[in-house]
Amino acid sequence: MTHAEQPYEYRRRELVEPDWTRFPGWRDATREQWESAQWQRVNCVKNVKQLRAVLGDLVDERFFADLTADQDRLATMSMLVPPQMINTMVPDTEPTTDTFYADPIRRYMIPVASDRRADWPSHPYATRDSLHEHDMWVAEGLTHRYPTKVLAELLSTCPQYCGHCTRMDLVGNSTPAIEKLKLTLKPVDRFEAHIDYLRGHPEVRDVVVSGGDVANVPWKNLEAYLMRLLGIETIRDIRLATKALMGLPQHWLQPDVVEGMERLARTAARRGVNLAIHTHVNHANSLTPLVAKAVHTALDVGVRDVRNQGVLMRGVNATSPDLLDLCFALQGETGILPYYFYMCDMIPNAEHWRVAVGQAQRLQHDIMGYLPGYATPRIVCDVPFVGKRWVHMVTEYDRELGISYWTKNYRTSIEATDTEALDRRYAYYDPIDTLSDAGQRWWARHGAAELASVPA
Numbered sequence: 001m002t003h004a005e006q007p008y009e010y011r012r013r014e015l016v017e018p019d020w021t022r023f024p025g026w027r028d029a030t031r032e033q034w035e036s037a038q039w040q041r042v043n044c045v046k047n048v049k050q051l052r053a054v055l056g057d058l059v060d061e062r063f064f065a066d067l068t069a070d071q072d073r074l075a076t077m078s079m080l081v082p083p084q085m086i087n088t089m090v091p092d093t094e095p096t097t098d099t100f101y102a103d104p105i106r107r108y109m110i111p112v113a114s115d116r117r118a119d120w121p122s123h124p125y126a127t128r129d130s131l132h133e134h135d136m137w138v139a140e141g142l143t144h145r146y147p148t149k150v151l152a153e154l155l156s157t158c159p160q161y162c163g164h165c166t167r168m169d170l171v172g173n174s175t176p177a178i179e180k181l182k183l184t185l186k187p188v189d190r191f192e193a194h195i196d197y198l199r200g201h202p203e204v205r206d207v208v209v210s211g212g213d214v215a216n217v218p219w220k221n222l223e224a225y226l227m228r229l230l231g232i233e234t235i236r237d238i239r240l241a242t243k244a245l246m247g248l249p250q251h252w253l254q255p256d257v258v259e260g261m262e263r264l265a266r267t268a269a270r271r272g273v274n275l276a277i278h279t280h281v282n283h284a285n286s287l288t289p290l291v292a293k294a295v296h297t298a299l300d301v302g303v304r305d306v307r308n309q310g311v312l313m314r315g316v317n318a319t320s321p322d323l324l325d326l327c328f329a330l331q332g333e334t335g336i337l338p339y340y341f342y343m344c345d346m347i348p349n350a351e352h353w354r355v356a357v358g359q360a361q362r363l364q365h366d367i368m369g370y371l372p373g374y375a376t377p378r379i380v381c382d383v384p385f386v387g388k389r390w391v392h393m394v395t396e397y398d399r400e401l402g403i404s405y406w407t408k409n410y411r412t413s414i415e416a417t418d419t420e421a422l423d424r425r426y427a428y429y430d431p432i433d434t435l436s437d438a439g440q441r442w443w444a445r446h447g448a449a450e451l452a453s454v455p456a
């Protein structure tokens with residue numbers, strides 16, 4: 001009798017730091033330089049010219065022209081990619097034009113014009129602040145959406161800018177396509193306003209400290225802010241959001257940062273507060289021994305847990321083998337708990353990345369049963385005005401038009417007087433190119449009218 005194969009075959013893969021000297025621009029970079037956070041920051045790639053200097057003639061002009069076209073017309077994020085991240089693109093060999101184009105990390109960190117859809121680059125309902133975080137600010141940078149939790153955006157910069165950033169409205173430098181919102185308060189006043197609000201709202205027990213990326217807050221300021229949070233009796237959970245744990249692990253390995261984290265973890269433990277780090281890894285190739293070292297260092301000094309919140313994207317990770325490879329590399333090799341995969345949000349020019357709710361449901365189905373239950377991530381849809389919903393929680397789903405309807409069980413801070421908030425159904429939209437011909441024809445007829453009704 002022949003045995004049918006399993007849909008996914010687990011094979012342990014040990015982490016490897018790819019050889020950065022395969023890039024012409026880093027032929028002479030020493031290990032000491034590579035492991036220095038300052039060297040990494042100074043050598044970040046911020047524009048086409050710098051990328052050309054790194055890649056030399058490995059990648060031909062066609063790619064750079066495509067990248068320039070994207071930067072000039074479509075990009076919602078400016079370029080900022082640390083060497084650590086570029087080194088995980090085409091990790092096993094010198095890149096060529098074709099392999100660089102095809103690389104999953106390149107596809108979301110260095111998007112080019114030909115990646116995007118020409119038919120529907122944006123969904124008619126795409127918006128700059130698709131989660132309405134800014135609408136729910138109770139102080140500058142402090143979003144109160146869920147009853148017991150807040151999101152504290154301490155700053156609007158990161159050590160790396162991701163092409164699909166959901167906070168593209170606020171985070172990073174303006175691009176020709178997007179003029180960014182600016183934080184206006186001085187950091188010291190912004191932080192003070194957060195602390196005041198939290199002291200006055202004992203129902204908030206959980207603070208996600210984010211940005212941007214907390215790795216860009218000068219360490220002394222971040223530690224002072226966190227110590228003040230730890231001084232508020234009613235705060236029981238603090239989660240630090242930093243993609244830099246993967247994108248710039250050198251930052252989290254600096255002695256002053258490690259010592260500061262130890263002081264914070266000790267204080268949190270003494271007060272019975274759960275202090276965790278949340279990071280953002282989208283592909284197994286991003287995980288290297290240096291990332292694992294940064295994670296284990298944080299755990300060694302007493303951080304309670306390191307968890308991953310990835311983003312599900314076509315061309316990057318939206319297959320069950322890619323998700324399972326990533327989760328096993330996180331869980332088994334790096335010490336990071338696979339926690340969530342978010343569906344890519346409905347921001348402008350992101351349709352080529354977004355997946356349909358139906359596909360997300362299939363992926364959730366297909367990754368069940370391989371990982372330990374506690375390390376099996378949930379795939380969630382962040383529904384505008386609702387919040388995170390597990391993809392199987394959809395109330396109704398019109399697959400032809402790609403419109404799913406969701407409900408919620410709490411009021412956000414802007415619905416205190418809205419008596420219908422809990423009875424309403426909230427819509428989410430699949431990418432139009434994934435719909436049947438009939439569905440696509442409907443949107444072609446109605447899309448412009450729908451667009452006209454989108455609030456600015």
Ligand code: SF4
Pocket residue numbers: 157158160161162164165166167171211212213243244280
């Ligand atoms: S690290 Fe996070 S906040 Fe910063 S650009 Fe990437 S997705 Fe946006």
